[in-house]
Amino acid sequence: MTSLEFRNVTKRYRVRGGGRSSELLAVNEVSFTLESGRTVALVGQSGSGKSTIAKLLLQLERPSSGQILLDGHPIGRRGRGLQEYRHHVQMVFQDPFASLNPYHTVAHHLARPLQLHHRAHGRPDVTAAVDRLLERVSLTPARQMAAKHPHELSGGQRQRVAIARALAPEPSMLIADEPVSMLDVSIRLDVLNLLAELQRQENLGVLYITHDLATARHFSDDILVMYKGRIVESGAADQVILNPQHEYTKLLAAAAPNPERRLAQMNR
Amino acid sequence: MSQQTATRTDVVLRASHVSVDYEGDSPTHAVRDVSIELSRGEVLGLAGESGCGKSTLAYAVTRLLQPPGRMVAGTVEYFDAVDDRPTDLLALDPIALRAFRWSKVAMVFQGAMNSLNPVTTLRKQFDDIFTTHQPQMDKAERVRAAGDLLERVGVERARLRSYAHELSGGMRQRVGIAMAMALDPQVMIMDEPTTALDVVVQREILDEITRLRSELGFAVIFITHDLPLLLEISDRIAVMRAGEIVELNTAYELYTNPQDPYTRQLLASFPSLTGDRGDFIRTGVHDDRLDGRDDRTKAARAERNAAERRESNDLA
Numbered sequence: 001m002t003s004l005e006f007r008n009v010t011k012r013y014r015v016r017g018g019g020r021s022s023e024l025l026a027v028n029e030v031s032f033t034l035e036s037g038r039t040v041a042l043v044g045q046s047g048s049g050k051s052t053i054a055k056l057l058l059q060l061e062r063p064s065s066g067q068i069l070l071d072g073h074p075i076g077r078r079g080r081g082l083q084e085y086r087h088h089v090q091m092v093f094q095d096p097f098a099s100l101n102p103y104h105t106v107a108h109h110l111a112r113p114l115q116l117h118h119r120a121h122g123r124p125d126v127t128a129a130v131d132r133l134l135e136r137v138s139l140t141p142a143r144q145m146a147a148k149h150p151h152e153l154s155g156g157q158r159q160r161v162a163i164a165r166a167l168a169p170e171p172s173m174l175i176a177d178e179p180v181s182m183l184d185v186s187i188r189l190d191v192l193n194l195l196a197e198l199q200r201q202e203n204l205g206v207l208y209i210t211h212d213l214a215t216a217r218h219f220s221d222d223i224l225v226m227y228k229g230r231i232v233e234s235g236a237a238d239q240v241i242l243n244p245q246h247e248y249t250k251l252l253a254a255a256a257p258n259p260e261r262r263l264a265q266m267n268r
Numbered sequence: 269m270s271q272q273t274a275t276r277t278d279v280v281l282r283a284s285h286v287s288v289d290y291e292g293d294s295p296t297h298a299v300r301d302v303s304i305e306l307s308r309g310e311v312l313g314l315a316g317e318s319g320c321g322k323s324t325l326a327y328a329v330t331r332l333l334q335p336p337g338r339m340v341a342g343t344v345e346y347f348d349a350v351d352d353r354p355t356d357l358l359a360l361d362p363i364a365l366r367a368f369r370w371s372k373v374a375m376v377f378q379g380a381m382n383s384l385n386p387v388t389t390l391r392k393q394f395d396d397i398f399t400t401h402q403p404q405m406d407k408a409e410r411v412r413a414a415g416d417l418l419e420r421v422g423v424e425r426a427r428l429r430s431y432a433h434e435l436s437g438g439m440r441q442r443v444g445i446a447m448a449m450a451l452d453p454q455v456m457i458m459d460e461p462t463t464a465l466d467v468v469v470q471r472e473i474l475d476e477i478t479r480l481r482s483e484l485g486f487a488v489i490f491i492t493h494d495l496p497l498l499l500e501i502s503d504r505i506a507v508m509r510a511g512e513i514v515e516l517n518t519a520y521e522l523y524t525n526p527q528d529p530y531t532r533q534l535l536a537s538f539p540s541l542t543g544d545r546g547d548f549i550r551t552g553v554h555d556d557r558l559d560g561r562d563d564r565t566k567a568a569r570a571e572r573n574a575a576e577r578r579e580s581n582d583l584a
Contacts, residue, residue, distance in 0.1 A: 045466040046437075184317040185493050185537045211466055214541040242542065255471035256541050259499030259523060 002071055002088060002172035002205065004034040004057070009066035011052055026052040028229035029066070036172050039199055039206040041216035041237065043252065044226035050209045053226075054177045057207070058091055087117055090166035092195075094178040096158035100150040106161050107146035110134070113168035133164040137194060156187040163195065167202070174199070177209045192219055213256050217241040225249045279347055280454050280487050281306040281373070283329045286342030288321070288511075291335070298324040298337070300511040306455065306487050308349065313498030313519070314491045315534065316508035322491050325508070326457050330373050331357055331365060346372060349454055371401050374448035376441075378460035383444055384432035390414070390443060391428040397450045417446040421476060438469035442476065449480065457489045462497075474501060496538045499523050507531045 011027040027049045034040055044050050055061040056068065059075065059082060068075055075085045093099040100109060110130045114120040120129040127146075134142035137160040150158055159179060166174055176195060180188040196219055199206050210216050216223055216237065223240040225233040225248065233246040244250045288299040299321045306312050316322045328339045344357040346368075360368055377383040385393055394414035398405050405413070415425035421442040432440060441461060448456055458477070462470040478501060481488060492498060498505050499519050506516040507530065515528040526532045 045468050185495070186317060186533050187537075189537055189539070213467075214539045217541065218539045251468060253541065255467045257494060257497040257500050258541055259496050259519075260540065260542065262500050262519075 002036045004089065004173050004205065005067075005069040005072070006030055006032050006053075006056075007067045007069060009056060009063045009068060011049075011056060011061060012064045025229050027056065027063075030226075030229075030231055031066075032224055032231065032234065034173055034205040034207055036205045037203045038222065039196070039208055039220045041208045041210060041220035041223045042226060043210055043213060043216050043223060045211060045252070048226045049229040050211075050226055051177060052229075054091070054175055054207075054209055057089060057175050059085065083117075086171075087169050088171055089173040089175065090169060090171040092159070092162050092166050092174065092176040092179045095182050096155055096162050097150075097182070099162055100158055102150050104149070105146065106134070106139075106148050106150075106153075109161060109165050110146075110168055113165055117169035119168060119170060129168075133168060136167065136198065137161070137164045139164070154187075155183045156191060159183060159191050160194065163191075163198070167198065170202075171204070173205045173207070175207045175209070178211070179208075180215075181210070181212070188215075195219070213241060213252060225252070278307055279305050280308045280349075281329065282345045282347070283325075284343050284345075286325065286328055286344065287340050288324050288328045288333065288337060289340050290337050298511055299328060301341070302508075302511070302513055303342075304506060304513065304516070306489060307503075308454070309481070309485045309487055310504065311481065311488045311490055311502045313502035313505035314489055314508060315493065315495050315498050315505055317493050317534075320508045321511040322508045323459055324511075326375075326459060326489060326491055329357070330369070330375065330457060331360070332375075346455075348372065367401070370397065370448075370453065371451040372453055373455040373457065374451070374453040376444050376448045376456060376458040376461045378463055384440060386432050389429055389431055390418075394428070394447065394450065397447060401451055413450070417450055418443070420449070420480070421446045436469075437465055438472060441465060441469075441473055445473075445476065445480070449484070449486075452484070453486060455487050455489070457491070459491045460493075461490075463492065463494070470497075477501070494538075495534050507534065 009027055009030050010025070013024045013026055015022050015024050030049075030053065032040070042050050042053060052061065056063055070085060070088060076082050107127075107130050110133050111120075111126050114126055114129050120126040130146055131142040134140065134145050139145040139157060139160050145157075150161075153161065163179075174195075179195065180191050183191060192215060195206065195208075198204065208216065208220055217240075220237045222234065223237045224231050225240065225246065227248045233240060233244065233249045240249060241253060244253050282305045284303045286299055286302045287297065290296040290298055302325055304312075304325075314322045314326065324333070324337065327333045327337070328342075329344045331344075333339060339358070346355040346357055348355065355368070355372075357365075357368070384390075391411065391414060394417070395410055398410045398413065411428065414428055418425055418427055423439055423442050423446070427435070427439075427443075432443075435443065444461070461477075462473050465473065474497070477488070480486075490498065490502060495505075499522070502519045504516065504518050505522050506513045507522070507528065508514065509530050515522065515526065515531045517527075522531065523535070526535055
């Protein structure tokens with residue numbers, strides 16, 4: 001059982017322009033906890049601070065104030081402590097066209113984290129582990145897929161490679177920042193279903209960052225709604241979507257395309 | 269004669285048997301023998317995924333294709349609300365085409381960011397439209413017309429002095445729509461006009477388009493991969509795949525009684541916001557006519573539910 005806690009985290013950015021400098025409060029006193037075995041969706045419109053939260057979780061940015069705690073302990077800033085943290089917390093990025101290195105094969109992308117995190121040693125061992133990872137994300141036959149370069153794969157296949165890479169260190173937490181928004185619509189649910197299945201199998205804690213309320217509701221246990229750097233509403237997924245309390249959540253829910261509404265009117 | 273009159277009042281744009289190739293060592297057949305009619309004042313949705321040819325089709329019917337894209341077959345006719353005769357778009361010479369574009373058929377592009385000129389003010393860009401198409405207007409008239417257009421889409425008149433980078437994404441798209449409306453066109457082609465915007469701003473833009481269309485009566489071809497959005501705003505929807513239209517029907521029929529397996533697959537790709545939890549397949553609004561007709565969707569839904577139950581039992 002692993003937990004990852006945001007405790008009163010604030011992140012300010014300095015904005016320079018026109019000779020003046022001002023501060024942008026990207027994340028404002030945010031607290032929440034991720035636990036293994038639960039999927040939490042973080043929703044909000046562009047600029048609400050969702051991706052800053054992802055960067056903070058990945059230790060790509062440091063909080064201006066507040067703490068991020070893994071199982072109750074602060075996270076090491078560099079070296080061993082940071083690597084230890086990355087054993088536990090892994091990321092799937094939005095753009096599978098940018099997140100894979102075009103010079104390297106699929107096998108290389110998966111072998112590196114396996115070796116860096118000491119999950120496999122020696123060539124036969126690594127090869128077998130790479131194949132297992134590919135099979136788990138349904139990229140088969142694994143041997144053939146492993147030899148390919150990113151440009152030989154479709155968007156959905158690339159995102160599966162990115163998911164396999166995130167699973168390589170056997171993390172307990174997975175941060176998925178808009179993992180399907182760049183993919184063609186007809187394969188989005190396949191990739192989300194894969195994530196959901198892996199989450200159950202591995203008892204992962206997942207933070208699903210999205211602007212899509214519908215998938216947030218269907219794939220998550222809980223939903224956090226973010227607006228202007230603050231979490232304005234949180235609760236069980238169904239409750240937040242079907243019975244929103246905060247004005248902003250209501251606005252988001254009303255803004256999502258909803259053909260039922262119009263067609264129900266036409267039907268009448 | 270009466271035939272022609274009927275045609276003139278009903279249809280504003282007719283594309284017949286259009287095929288487009290992207291030439292190369294082995295030409296790509298991006299659009300294959302597509303025929304489509306746009307009625308006056310209608311919102312026609314063009315749905316499909318990346319590479320299906322939906323944008324290529326729109327560019328072909330407006331003669332905006334750039335080499336290596338080439339329309340290899342088909343005709344495109346435009347029927348003006350005032351003029352009697354149909355215009356054969358493919359026969360227009362460059363000067364006539366230049367006069368035709370924007371005044372009869374205008375476009376709103378996806379990248380509002382990129383469709384505005386970054387180095388001049390909005391006023392200058394509106395000026396370009398008016399000086400080209402309506403040279404009789406003097407400066408004061410142009411400024412007034414441009415300001416009126418901005419106000420019509422909910423942007424302050426004072427913004428005429430602004431540059432594109434000083435506007436938010438939603439505002440830029442509003443300006444794009446204002447520019448498309450400048451010459452009161454009868455057809456607007458909107459190529460993913462809201463894809464780059466977030467949901468709240470998207471909603472504002474959609475409401476704006478719906479309002480303007482009912483005020484001004486132009487017809488819209490709305491291109492997007494977002495089928496739920498199209499179901500909400502379109503009168504009819506054409507679903508494209510691999511360069512062909514696989515299904516074309518009214519929004520209501522397409523939603524409640526999809527015929528093509530690919531349409532079903534697309535519909536199933538968008539979980540319903542308010543439907544049953546875990547119910548990823550859209551089966552549409554409750555409709556008595558649906559009972560018994562939509563067995564396949566129902567079967568698929570039952571099967572998936574059963575599979576999910578099995579799975580959760582296995583894990584328990």
